[in-house]
Amino acid sequence: MEEEREIMEVPPRYPNFEQTAIKEFWDALENEKLITTRCESCGKIEFPPKIICTSCYSDDMEWVDLPLQGKLYSFAEMFAVPSGFNPPITVAVVELENGVRLFGHVINASYDELKVGDDIEITFEEMNWFDYKKHKYFVFKKK
């Protein structure tokens, strides 16, 4: 009834793991550690990591570990995905124990198996990146 609509490419997947002020973050991921920045002046923990605090504008930022436990805040299941991914992909926003939220893939559940509030564990998996290599990134696992 509707005309067919093809879906989905995406821009090259891009983070540059070498030329970046947050190289520590990418290096930590390779070691299956999840870190972000905390402002030493006002205490704000931000994700994504920043070189300057978005609240008080201090540049005194320290790296801190993020908890690897959280709860499902919302989720979706993508049937039309960019090249380089195999549909369907379940994606979610997860709220960590300290209130920080992350976006990523859910690796062990489809849409109908999930509900808001589900307990989630953070783990790590290799993904394809713009440099045509595989790099580790965090993913979500329903407990």
Added chain:
Amino acid sequence: MEEEREIMEVPPRYPNFEQTAIKEFWDALENEKLITTRCESCGKIEFPPKIICTSCYSDDMEWVDLPLQGKLYSFAEMFAVPSGFNPPITVAVVELENGVRLFGHVINASYDELKVGDDIEITFEEMNWFDYKKHKYFVFKKK
């Protein structure tokens, strides 16, 4: 003394010769004819061709031949050129006998052989286009 600066790519060379409201223009070039639009309401001759007059906004446009003679209005010689071209390229703005100006390549003279006001003849040559085929376009020849 200065750091080396690499120069020049260019966006894909793009005109779509089939899906366009000015297909007549591209078809005419293939037959070594140079045409543009004239507004039947106010008489304005415009290049590039338009589907609606930029002066009186009539959409009553007719195709007319452009003269193939003109004078050199200004010129330059490019040593850094996009891929697909061989440097150096002499380029020019030529004013036709009816006042219309065109931009294109000068095929038979370098910078030092030219001066403003030189007599120019319009001719046609094949060029590479985004569809990876060759298409004819107008070029300039110093008389």
Added chain:
Amino acid sequence: MTDVAIVGVGTTKYGKHLDKSGTDLAQMAVREALNDARNITIRDIEGFVLSSQNPEILQKQGNSVNHYSEFLGIGAKYAARVEGACVSGTMGLRTGYLAVKSGMVDTCLVVGVEKCYELPSGSDIMAAFAYVIDRDWEAAFGSNAPMGFAMFATRHMQVYGTTEEQLATISVKNRNFASKNPKAHLQKPITVEDVLNSKPVCKPLKLLDCCPVSDGASAVILARGDIARDYTDTPVYIRGIGQFLVPENVISSLSDLTEFTALKMASQEAYRQAGITADDVDVAETHDCFTIAELLEIEAMGFCEKGEGGRFVEEGQTDLGGKVAVNTGGGLLSRGHPIGATGICQASIITEQLRGDAPKGRQVDGAEIGLSQNLGGWGTSQAVVIYSR
């Protein structure tokens, strides 16, 4: 300060315009706007705002305000290309409004245009649209436009019990309006079952919960209030414009996925400027890029309570004869969404409504107060305009 009025509007049909360039479409829309006004030629217009979202990727063309100025034949003493993803149109309208309001120009042409079908495939177009998403922290993992709105839908459904049927109702209503709008991209009526049975795009959203990809251009001519009647017998005045952009862009950075927080602020500001409340609005064009978006909008703008949107649309309160008629032009869902043009087209549809010129089946009887609402990002960049005769 001076009032600002809309004195002319024009829009192309929205859809696939395979044989038209972006500049062709813009010329067609501006021609209609100039003809809709009187005593005005392109040379009489002092300001020029171009709203286009991504001609760089979609058309491989930058410096679009200058590119379009040549093809539109407009010289301008205030000019800007204004971009804010899907809210580009209303950002541009507001910027043109400021240029007139501040006395910088007496008249301003605002043109919205997007030419999508120049790229060779649907995949390329979708890749171009994904540029609006944060590259490193979201798009890198495959995020696309339906994804973000599906996240809102999931949470709204789980927290408030909103149903897929209720969302489908929105799509059906807007298609019904579009069936009476010859300029709409998709005009064939659909049923709730059609929506529910359409293929999943991003659960819980299905194909008919999503707007199509459209080419198109729309234009409005703004003028100082005190000279507006030189150009039309039926000026429509902009009574307020509210906008809000929050410091949230990555989907995981959004503070609340059950509401458009920025829209609550933008609409309150617009109401304040216009001296009205939500109850006063007779007709609204809202940004229904996905069905869930329209639902979140009627809640955020106060047409109904938070969480009540599903029931409200089910009751027909957003249809003709309801509390407020929403998307009588067919909405993005059916009229189409040539990105930069959408906010301008909304203004043209409200203008038509307030003039009483919409056809039967779309005209809101006695419409006095109109509203348009346009968003960018994940609803994180919002703009609301209030209009009256």
Added chain:
Amino acid sequence: MTDVAIVGVGTTKYGKHLDKSGTDLAQMAVREALNDARNITIRDIEGFVLSSQNPEILQKQGNSVNHYSEFLGIGAKYAARVEGACVSGTMGLRTGYLAVKSGMVDTCLVVGVEKCYELPSGSDIMAAFAYVIDRDWEAAFGSNAPMGFAMFATRHMQVYGTTEEQLATISVKNRNFASKNPKAHLQKPITVEDVLNSKPVCKPLKLLDCCPVSDGASAVILARGDIARDYTDTPVYIRGIGQFLVPENVISSLSDLTEFTALKMASQEAYRQAGITADDVDVAETHDCFTIAELLEIEAMGFCEKGEGGRFVEEGQTDLGGKVAVNTGGGLLSRGHPIGATGICQASIITEQLRGDAPKGRQVDGAEIGLSQNLGGWGTSQAVVIYSR
């Protein structure tokens, strides 16, 4: 209507910032601007304008105003990304100015940023810049930025006898200023011979007639004139802004390749608003993307007669102690040209001059009236700002 003042300025060093993202650079510039003002945090600022030319191609990132709002932590009730190729910065400044002037916001942050060296090669960067040129009627045949300005140079030289040595003088002067500006991209002094002997890029222009490719960000904080002293002891007021965009974009469409016609109109408008003439200007930052551009600018703005620019610069009239000091920050030629940032950086340099804070060898003694001039396209889109204490 209210006056509009600059109450804080900040800028990163311009150059290759391989380890910084666009958002990193923007944060650095805004941090400096917030520190330059007093009694103000990011949460106190009501408006946000982002000027960035082509993050779509250069950084593969769209919806930049929302992307940057997250990293800058700014919520805004007026927000827009404003783009006009190389004049994006001053278009953005003027748009922020209108938002304050019209009373829409009390304060507005205007950020200009361009991140070029994220692309893998110089060829890719140059390809990205070529997007500003009309795709079908000019770029398709290899046109690039030096080409258009070389066309002006050729005709100006043949019609008025302007020489390559005179053009070189401009580059030497600006590099000398840059040698005293630690934020400039290129700081090592050069001679006329260095310029003449540098390799041809597009005859008659050589490498040292051309500005480099730079990363960088600049920021200004605008405030209503009546509250400006809450934020600084040394507000610098915007006394006039003139702009003009002509309906010409393809190089062959330009009416006159010996002058910047649009700049004559933009500068006259700026002078009119400020109630001054060209003779009153003490210090000017102009858009010297190529040496010929600065020459055309001093003619178009009336610092000297048309055709006299070559002699004027040769006499040192645009150097310290001359009739008007031009590009005391080093200009685009040496300070660098991170496209969207340039117009904002010009405002910050004029602010420093009018505060008397520029270092010896760059400070214009007793500078009272400052001017900045920024262009887009082939000089077809122009903006001029007049400042004073």
